[in-house]
Amino acid sequence: MQTILGAGGAIGSELAKALGQQYxxxxRLVSRNPKKVNPTDELFAADLSNPADVDAAVAGSEVVYVTIGFEYKLSVWREKWPAFMRSVIDACAKHKAKLVFFDNVYMYDSAEIPHMTEESKMNPPSEKGKVRKQVIDMIFEAIKAKKINALIARSADFYGPGIGTxxxxxxxSKNLQKDKAAQWIGGMDFKHSATYTPDAARATALLGNTPDAYDQVWHLPTYPDAPTGREWTELFAKEMNKKAKVSAIPKFMLKILGWFIPILGEVYEMTYQFEQPYFFDSAKFMKRFPDFKTTSYAEGIKEIVARG
Structure with missing residues (x-):
């Protein structure tokens, strides 16, 4: 049994598809209201903030994938993430299940953002990043203590068809579709990598089913020729047959808008990622899995626009 905790999100459903097609x-799909992706999927309704539910969901699993996304709010992250990860680690140790954690780049030092690798220094400049590092430290402490085998499948900012996060x-893209100007946080002429969600899911499934991939960090395959903010807009506009209009959102404006639109206030502390080049290097993965095909940005955008 291979189990996905947080199966209903942007990555979880693509991961279920990849696992079902290849492995x-x-x-077992676990969430509050799970829905089948493959005909044979086992649905397991659970409150993943409840350790007893986590334990029951993990029981009988060989591999457990964590793709859950808690509300994008610092107070929620501080409350939910460490407690949840403790229950996952304990359950995996108890039931002898391997752990695959789908991760982001928030724990990296701001100076590492222009060229991130698996060896980049962890020194998070944001409060959300500090929570994320705490969770990563918990996993590696459990590995070191030989309680579990686990791997970190780390993604850049992601994009893909049919997702709203x-x-x-x-x-x-949504602004251009409405004939509005695209908006970009920070500098529009900095390169900015993004990982295509179907690629991320296929690669996460591959890692989870590769015995020698465990007990280490992997950057998920991400097309290397990263566009700038302006070029992202041009790529989407070209595929939509729209004018490539784009405007920058100044950092101070995010703070002001955050009073009225809370999610923008939560993004404020992450703006350092948009004030410099942002390059996510996945060479380690491509060296280990040279036959893996990574979707180009033009191909990914074409698919997103085609699927609405």
Missing amino acids: TQKI SMLQETV
Whole structure:
């Protein structure tokens, strides 16, 4: 049995599809209201903030994938993430399940953002990043203590068809679709990598089913030729047959808008990622899995626009 905790999100559903196509028909989808992706999926309704529910969901699993996304709010992250990860680690140790954690780049030092690798220094400049580092430290402490085998599958900012949690799509493609100017946080002429969600899911499934991939960090495959904010807009506009209009959102404006639109206030502390080049290097993965095809930005955008 391979189990996905947080199966209903942008990555969880694509991961279930990838697992079902390539690796196993024994897949357990865990969330508050899980829905089948593959005909043979086992649905397991659970409150993942409850350790007893986590334990029951993990029981009988060989591999457990964590793709859950808690509300994007610092107070929620501080309350939910460490407690949840403790219950996941304990359950995996108890039931002898391997752990695959789908991660982001928030724990990296701001000076590492122009060229991030698996060896980049962890020194988070944001409060959300500090929570994320706390969770990563918990996993590696459990590995060191030989309680579990686990791997970190780390993604850049992501984009992909049919998702509503991509900042890139929310501020660029959706605005262009409405004949509005795209909006970009920070400098529009900095390169900015993004990981395509179907690629991320296929790669996470591959890592989870590769025995020697465990007990280390992997950057998920991300097309290397990162566009700038302006070029992202041009790529989307070209595919939509729209004018490539874009305006920058100044950092001070995010803070002001945050009083009225809370999510923008939560983004404020992450603006350092948009005030410099943002390059996510996945060479380690491509060296280990040279036959893996990574979707180009033009191909990914074409698919997003085609699927609405």
